[in-house]
Amino acid sequence: MNEFLAAAPLWLPGVTTMACLILASAFFSGSETALFYLSRDEVQALHRGGARERLVAGLLADSDRLLTAILFWNLLINLTYFAVSVVTARHLISRDYSTVAGALSVLSVAAIIVFGEVIPKATAVTFRRSIAVIVSIPLAMAVRLVDPFLPLLVGSARTIRRILWPNLKQEPFLDVGDLERAIETSNLGADLIRHERQALQNIIELSDITCEEVMRPRGTYTVWPPPVHLADIRGRLLQTDRLYIGSADQDDISASVALDAFNAFPDLDLQASATPVVHVPWCATLSGALEQMQERGAGVAVVINEYGETIGVVNDEDIVDTMLSPQPSRARRVLRREPVLEVAPGLFHVDGITTLRYLAHRLQLPDEPAPDGVLTVAGLLHETLERLPAVGDEFSWQGWVVRVIDAESRGAVRVMFSREQTPDPQPEVEADNARLD
Template identity: 40%
Template sequence: MSALFDKLLDNIPILGAMFLLMIASAFFSASEAAFFCLGTADRKRLAEGGPLARLAAGLIAAPERLLTAALLGNLMANLMFFTLSSILLFKFPEDQVALGGIVSLCTLVGLIVFCEMLPKNIAILAPRAIATLTALPLGWVVRLLTPIMPVLEGVNVLSRRLLFPKFISEPYLRIADIERAVKLSKEDAALLRREQKVLQNIVSLADVTAEEMMRPRPLLKTFRPPVSLDVLRDVSFPQSGYLLVTEADTEEIASAVSLKRLFKEDFRRQWGEHSSPVLYVPWSVPVAEVLEQLRHANREVAAVVNEFGETIGILTLDDIAETLFAREPSRARRLYQRTPITKTGANLWHVNGLANLRHLSRQLDIALPVHESVTVAGLLQELLERFPNVGDECEWGPCTLRVLSISEADRFITVELRLNQ
């Protein structure tokens, strides 16, 4: 064993070079895995980030060049590593060939574990962070290989045409796949009913306004900038799933930070009104239009404003998705985890203040008077011309409305609705 250590000590320069090549191989392996694990949302966030993040977004925008640079760099590092390993093996005398074989085997295992498996596993766990860290050196490699990129691309195309002339890239989705899905859905009546319900919910987005689906402003917890995630230690987790940051000098919501997709480094970050801007939409715009604007602007939260430009609530992508796939879409159920309309007796119901009037009309299967208000709570304020109090009673078409209770914490209103015969 002492002979082995003596031989290794005599070749410190070669071992040092091999160690540096292992670092280079690990770098290329990690960067390759990180960049090609980035989803659409990650790429968009990189494009809106700092200089290194934007550089990473620019690199992944040309994936073939990036992959060529990463693979070629990794290949060169591995070839040089094994060349030095062979040189080291030949330096062992004939009576120590077994020791040389042990050294070669250890270097091979070390290369596989520490330069391939471990870096890629780490990169998959935090692809956006690793892509940002490796963007600058990988960008230098891409720029260094730019003069020979046309030659490499030509060799790639030529080899595909010569070796695989009939190769056809597989489509993302075939027509036969859609036909098979439709056939299977027809065989399952329950599945077909759920699909029809989802389609109905999708169509209804064109008729439902942002005001009807939004989270009302009184239920939202907002923070003045700059703010860190430490503020959440003293308050309950926001029901909306977003850290809402106001403008510096007003109470208007300016930024919404998703608390469901945070990285470790985000917990040390200070968030301001421009950190993750919201999209502003009028209260009367259809939800379908809000969804299209959110998608086009790459935003997750829309601040709903009234005719005076005041923020009266927010509407998130999660809210829209939940409405699409819920069996019985209900804002009251989504916000309060309660059933919006409950039958308690003959011609008698308990109704949530946020219950939608159109949904109420369908539930009771009767024609109700048309009003500007869209919720039961808004209707009561319109009829009473003030904020309702417990015990208030009023007539509304064929119905009698009576306020049963009002929660002091969140102004949750429960109304008794009696259908007059």
């Protein structure tokens, strides 16, 4: 003990420095665990919180950048810590305090493990949301300091990965065949098995259905210019669950607010509670759009055409309806009513926004891709007539007579489908028999 006290002037500065480095290591280790242990629902709730909570959600929006910065600082701190430990031990050894140097080396390793990793991570798991909010500002500053070096770090990591694992592919968590076998071997009732099979089929079709087929077309929703306050929208939102906020410099959607997620609307700028959006091309599959939305924590995918113009939006509610509904319908979600009405046996009134996939299901027609990529009844009218439809236009399609019964100036159309009358061969047979007689 006397030897430790006698050597205090030698090891005290180094131990003090290492204690500060342990606190810094604990900060980054706990921050990493707290932020990345947050669930998706917790992150969505942070988007609607205060300034610090929204800052946490903003950091998690670019998780690769956040993780790279945390690992960079943690590595730098740990290297500095052990460098100080080695220098302090060498000073002690040079003054014939070998025992103190050995004890200090062992204790320094134990201290960085226990107080720099184990305790901070265990605490962060339990109080992850509170800790994430507390560390948000200093962590954001630390990430900003690393930004100039991030391209170099990311490029180096990508180069090493391509050199060492050029053909590395991510293994799927669950194959479609596994789901099918699970349903077949489950002891469920016939009705439940039928619903399970339908849901499974809908999930599989996500990789075939394009965003253009599911999206809410432009004109069926309102884009609000920023800033948007509660007083601006009071009494003007009708039958909508989401608020779309445009960009300040162009006619585009930059964020969205899920209105049904609020227990009470905040009086401040609603844009502060908005979540980001992702942009996908019209030909992107629904599964690809869903993957991007999950990665970015977005609730909306903005669909653009080949010219970069916004042509519609896809909400997470639209994707859930497509997966779980026995008869998913884009038109029913937009119109909030049934788009295909049977007004008489074999006679249907159909809205132009209805997809041909849903119409084929209602009319019991084979679900085959339409020529030239036509997706909706309105598109079928334009493709067949080669002009804007007018009331009274009529043509035949797959055994049905299609007649336009309503054509508004803004482009909304409504048509009537009736079965084609097949000619009765009996009169011709009787006429032939009469001539033979």
